[in-house]
Amino acid sequence: MKSTNRLESLNEEIKRRTRVVRIFPNAESCLRLMRTLCVETHEAWLKDSRYLNMMLLAEQKKEALRRAA
Secondary structure: OOOOHHHHHHHHHHHOOOOOOOOOOOHHHHHHHHHHEEEEEEEHHHHHHHOOOHHHHHHHHHHHHHHHH
16 A cells, blocks of 8 residues: 555654553544644645745846836
């Protein structure tokens, strides 16, 4: 079975956090922890994985148009 590094790191983080808690009072609390970790991971991915900063590109385009005029 193959997976990505991000998925593997998420699985490791879930394992680490569940070891800290050890015993969950119910299934919903376990799912709540997993959902929270998934949301954190997703938000971090959205913030950190910008391959191209569109604002910087727009500024460069404006500067190039100013020079051409």
